[in-house]
Amino acid sequence: MAKDVVEMRHITKQFGNFKANDDISLTLHQGEILALLGENGAGKSTLMGMLSGLLKPTAGQILIDGKEVEMDSPRDAKNLGIGMVHQHFMLIPAFSVLENIILGDEPLKQGRIDYKQAEKDITALAEKYHLDINLKAKVADITVGMQQRVEIMKALYRKANVFIFDEPTAALTPQEIEQLMKIFRTLAAENKSIIFITHKLKEIKEAADRCIIIRAGKVIDDVMVADVAEEKMAEMMVGRKVRTTVDKEPVDQTKTVLEVSGLNVEKDGLAAVKNLNLTVHTGEIVGVAGVDGNGQSELIDALTGLRKIKSGSVKVNGKEYANHSVREITEAKVAYIPEDRQTVGLILPMTIAENLVLKNYYHAPYNKQGILNYNKINADGRQLVKDFDIRSQSEKEAVGSLSGGNQQKVIVAREIASQPDLLIAANPTRGVDVGAIEYIHEKINAERNAGKAVLLISFELDEILKLSDRVVVMHAGEIVGEIDPNHTSAEELGLMMAGQKKTAAK
Amino acid sequence: MSFTTLLMTLVSSTLVYAAPLIFTALGGTFSERSGIVNVGLEGMMVVGAFSSIVFTLDFDKTLGNATPWLAILVGGAFGLLFSLLHAVATINFRADHIISGTVLNLLAPGLCVFLTRIFYSGKGQTPVISQGLDKVTFPGLSKIPFFGEVLFTRTSLIAYLAILISIVSWYFLYRTNIGLRLRSVGENPVAADTLGINVYKYRYMGVLISGFLGGMGGAVMALTITLNFSTNTISGQGFMALAAMIFGKWHPIGAMGAAVFFGLAQSLSITSAYIPLLSHVDSVWFQIAPYLITIIVLVIFLGKAVAPAADGTNYIKNK
Numbered sequence: 071m072a073k074d075v076v077e078m079r080h081i082t083k084q085f086g087n088f089k090a091n092d093d094i095s096l097t098l099h100q101g102e103i104l105a106l107l108g109e110n111g112a113g114k115s116t117l118m119g120m121l122s123g124l125l126k127p128t129a130g131q132i133l134i135d136g137k138e139v140e141m142d143s144p145r146d147a148k149n150l151g152i153g154m155v156h157q158h159f160m161l162i163p164a165f166s167v168l169e170n171i172i173l174g175d176e177p178l179k180q181g182r183i184d185y186k187q188a189e190k191d192i193t194a195l196a197e198k199y200h201l202d203i204n205l206k207a208k209v210a211d212i213t214v215g216m217q218q219r220v221e222i223m224k225a226l227y228r229k230a231n232v233f234i235f236d237e238p239t240a241a242l243t244p245q246e247i248e249q250l251m252k253i254f255r256t257l258a259a260e261n262k263s264i265i266f267i268t269h270k271l272k273e274i275k276e277a278a279d280r281c282i283i284i285r286a287g288k289v290i291d292d293v294m295v296a297d298v299a300e301e302k303m304a305e306m307m308v309g310r311k312v313r314t315t316v317d318k319e320p321v322d323q324t325k326t327v328l329e330v331s332g333l334n335v336e337k338d339g340l341a342a343v344k345n346l347n348l349t350v351h352t353g354e355i356v357g358v359a360g361v362d363g364n365g366q367s368e369l370i371d372a373l374t375g376l377r378k379i380k381s382g383s384v385k386v387n388g389k390e391y392a393n394h395s396v397r398e399i400t401e402a403k404v405a406y407i408p409e410d411r412q413t414v415g416l417i418l419p420m421t422i423a424e425n426l427v428l429k430n431y432y433h434a435p436y437n438k439q440g441i442l443n444y445n446k447i448n449a450d451g452r453q454l455v456k457d458f459d460i461r462s463q464s465e466k467e468a469v470g471s472l473s474g475g476n477q478q479k480v481i482v483a484r485e486i487a488s489q490p491d492l493l494i495a496a497n498p499t500r501g502v503d504v505g506a507i508e509y510i511h512e513k514i515n516a517e518r519n520a521g522k523a524v525l526l527i528s529f530e531l532d533e534i535l536k537l538s539d540r541v542v543v544m545h546a547g548e549i550v551g552e553i554d555p556n557h558t559s560a561e562e563l564g565l566m567m568a569g570q571k572k573t574a575a576k
Numbered sequence: 577m578s579f580t581t582l583l584m585t586l587v588s589s590t591l592v593y594a595a596p597l598i599f600t601a602l603g604g605t606f607s608e609r610s611g612i613v614n615v616g617l618e619g620m621m622v623v624g625a626f627s628s629i630v631f632t633l634d635f636d637k638t639l640g641n642a643t644p645w646l647a648i649l650v651g652g653a654f655g656l657l658f659s660l661l662h663a664v665a666t667i668n669f670r671a672d673h674i675i676s677g678t679v680l681n682l683l684a685p686g687l688c689v690f691l692t693r694i695f696y697s698g699k700g701q702t703p704v705i706s707q708g709l710d711k712v713t714f715p716g717l718s719k720i721p722f723f724g725e726v727l728f729t730r731t732s733l734i735a736y737l738a739i740l741i742s743i744v745s746w747y748f749l750y751r752t753n754i755g756l757r758l759r760s761v762g763e764n765p766v767a768a769d770t771l772g773i774n775v776y777k778y779r780y781m782g783v784l785i786s787g788f789l790g791g792m793g794g795a796v797m798a799l800t801i802t803l804n805f806s807t808n809t810i811s812g813q814g815f816m817a818l819a820a821m822i823f824g825k826w827h828p829i830g831a832m833g834a835a836v837f838f839g840l841a842q843s844l845s846i847t848s849a850y851i852p853l854l855s856h857v858d859s860v861w862f863q864i865a866p867y868l869i870t871i872i873v874l875v876i877f878l879g880k881a882v883a884p885a886a887d888g889t890n891y892i893k894n895k
Contacts (some may be wrong), residue, residue: 145772160767176753216800
């Protein structure tokens with residue numbers, strides 16, 4: 071049995087009256103990869119915050135290599151060999167990779183930074199751990215995957231033995247995730263120990279040895295990954311059975327709601343959407359599958375009035391809406407769940423109720439001669455918070471203080487409450503946890519069952535296949551094929567997304 | 577006037593006008609590299625100019641030739657003290673950097689003219705100092721044919737020192753670990769904090785160095801050009817230095833080069849009379865030119881130049 075490098079005993083962390091962690095115990099062995107699974111707000115990050123010196127426990131002990139320790143700052147954690155890789159990378163884009171790695175622990179020679187020595191040390195580490203990084207490049211110019219390797223190197227350079235990763239795969243492409251999993255195994259093989267926080271079950275299955283499931287601040291179970299099925303882990307995390315399918319009721323799918331023909335859209339002078347034709351009928355979810363950057367964003371922006379259309383027609387319920395203003399399109403009963411909730415979908419410092427009324431604030435009953443009726447705004451906000459299970463203290467809480475899943479629910483609530491004929495949803499569940507995904511999927515499907523048209527753009531194949539009635543595949547700004555989601559596989563879809571036309575027969 | 581003499585006059589008067597701008601623009605660079613926007617450079621120059629003139633008037637009998645050189649350091653010291661206001665307001669109290677800087681610019685002339693009236697029996701300006709910074713001919717270097725005469729004869733020693741300081745500043749910011757850390761808190765203070773770098777300490781360092789250099793800039797202006805202190809002693813040079821810093825892309829050497837260019841623009845209002853082609857142009861245009869160029873530079877370059885990423889943002893440390 072490998073020795074314990076980290077032991078957390080009966081840790082409790084209280085914020086006011088709220089117990090974020092309630093009597094949590096955890097051990098980490100040398101050379102082990104441990105996954106910490108839990109929904110947003112379950113207390114995973116709080117727990118790791120205490121292990122990395124950012125927070126202090128209200129009660130309980132932390133032992134490193136068998137010795138009890140107290141940490142007052144990340145510096146203390148660093149000295150104990152604990153390295154944290156934050157979800158949002160702590161890098162300086164204007165600096166070189168090398169400068170980012172040595173910052174704060176620079177080797178000196180006669181008062182100046184000894185770049186040669188640093189380069190030598192880091193190159194040796196990179197070779198030992200098979201980390202492909204370009205030391206001379208500016209961080210601003212490297213891929214997200216390499217930025218993460220730089221973060222890992224920062225910890226290695228500071229002689230970390232324990233690596234904490236906070237949602238390490240959130241921003242990575244599938245290839246980069248695969249690479250990261252390889253790095254995990256290399257680190258573990260060198261007797262380093264890893265804890266990673268996640269709510270993606272696939273990754274746990276693929277990389278972790280052991281998994282601790284946390285719900286509402288308490289440890290639910292501690293399992294060996296090999297022994298437990300994904301569904302079971304999901305159930306433990308959420309606290310009930312998770313549904314992986316949606317109920318589709320038979321509805322009238324004959325009336326056309328959205329009709330796009332010959333659409334051309336440019337981005338920076340280059341064609342991003344080329345001669346695209348697309349129709350969405352009532353009671354139908356049309357999924358647009360494709361690899362990020364193949365014109366999906368430009369297509370959505372064009373449909374919602376955010377980007378100029380070069381040529382072509384966009385008809386909603388038979389009326390032309392190409393190059394109309396956003397408000398005209400909204401008033402044509404088009405709702406839009408944007409991909410980037412924080413910069414496009416919400417105004418973070420404003421309250422939940424204010425965000426919910428963003429599309430209606432200018433007319434009655436919310437507005438009388440330019441004066442806002444806050445009683446009505448807050449009352450309706452309170453109702454939507456209840457209807458859509460937005461977990462918050464009150465409708466007057468700032469949206470920015472909610473978790474990602476609940477922020478997304480605010481957008482879904484606003485858009486669905488506007489009773490649209492056409493709902494455009496772009497990656498509606500990106501970065502939210504299993505429970506919220508299930509909830510949002512149900513809501514989108516309910517729109518379909520109510521006879522509304524839904525256009526779903528997503529990079530998650532599982533999501534597309536689960537929800538769509540029809541799937542079209544976009545590649546290089548064109549639709550390269552259409553498939554029936556009930557008679558296809560992820561592999562077939564993947565090939566089409568890579569640009570192989572029509573190999574897949576219907 | 578021979579061609580060589582003309583060139584010598586042009587170079588030396590350019591350097592005379594450039595020297596205060598170089599100091600101040602370097603000051604701005606330090607402050608903004610640490611993430612604190614410094615529009616208060618003008619105010620810091622005013623304080624530096626005033627304190628250096630008062631010092632010179634009081635001590636030139638006892639200290640002799642060394643007086644103006646010491647006065648530059650005194651100007652720097654008072655500039656540093658004055659910049660403490662900006663540091664406390666922006667770093668500790670998270671005030672808006674532009675507003676805090678504007679306060680310095682409004683406060684400094686009022687305060688210094690007020691003190692002038694108190695010190696010098698109600699007059700709005702100080703007496704003229706008997707000993708400013710004289711022009712220097714470098715021994716040895718001035719013997720180099722042509723270049724010696726143009727660059728090193730009857731020229732401004734302090735301007736050469738300023739150029740030297742810009743090189744030292746570059747070395748400090750780009751080759752030492754303290755410089756790297758100072759720049760890191762101006763780019764991403766959160767990241768710097770996770771690496772155990774004290775964001776407040778390095779931001780203080782940036783602002784105080786800026787106050788010191790800005791005060792020196794003001795002192796040099798007073799000791800070489802105006803030779804006394806009044807409301808007009810510093811008339812927009814702080815903003816020209818700010819423009820030079822932006823023009824120079826927040827880089828010490830770039831800021832110095834831009835400051836020399838602005839120095840040339842200012843010197844033309846005097847030397848243009850001797851330059852054949854320009855002598856027919858009304859000198860009013862040359863007096864306007866530096867200000868006009870400042871505005872144009874700011875309009876053209878401010879949008880494009882890449883400022884330190886966290887310049888102008890306040891940092892709140894987590895509990």
